[in-house]
Amino acid sequence: MIGxxxxxxxxxxxxxxxxxxxxGTSDASGSFVVQGDPIWAAKRDLRVSERMGQQGxxxxxxxxxxxxxxFIVRWSTAARDVTxxxxxLCDGVTYEITGIREGAxxxxxxxxxxxxxxxR
Structure with a gap:
């Protein structure tokens, strides 16, 4: 159970x-919009990595x-619809979702x- x-x-x-x-084709500009209300979550950093960038x-x-x-959230229909x-968006940082699983x-x-x- 999550406290x-x-x-x-x-x-x-x-x-x-x-x-x-x-x-008539979809917009691939990469713009994102807010979806629903904010959700309470627990946040845990798993690992950090650095590497030298390459340019040309x-x-x-x-x-x-x-x-x-x-990010761990309580199960809800809104959370279930996330893909x-x-x-x-958390504390001004945008994260790309790489995996979703059931927890607890x-x-x-x-x-x-x-x-x-x-x-950045």
């Missing part, structure tokens, strides 16, 4: 904006830093594993 005190972060689900262009075959283009984080195509038993919690660039 209320463990859910100490507010996360916002972001979904790719629906829309089209003049040719030259090294020293910068260091790319990423963090892998899991790996969505994003999570059937229909008790969902765990979103996500990555974010921390060097």
């Amino acid at each position: 209320a005190g463990q859910l100490d972060r507010r996360i916002q689900i972001l979904r790719r904006a629906a829309g089209g262009n003049a040719f 075959g030259l090294s020293a283009a910068g260091i790319a830093a990423t963090v892998v984080t899991e 790996s195509k969505d994003r999570i 038993g059937r229909r008790v919690a969902l765990v979103f594993e996500a990555t974010a660039r921390t060097d």
Whole structure:
């Protein structure tokens, strides 16, 4: 069971904006919009990695830093509808969802594993 005190972060689900262009094809601009109300979650950073960036075959283009984080939320119909195509906004950082699994038993919690660039 998840205690209320463990859910100490507010996360916002972001979904790719629906829309089209003049040719009737979908908008691939990558813009995301707020989906539903904020959700209480527990946040746990799993690992951080850094690597040298590459630009045109030259090294020293910068260091790319990423963090892998899991967000644990209570199971709900809104949380159930989240997919790996969505994003999570937490404390001003946008995370890309890389995996979703049940946690703490059937229909008790969902765990979103996500990555974010921390060097921006």
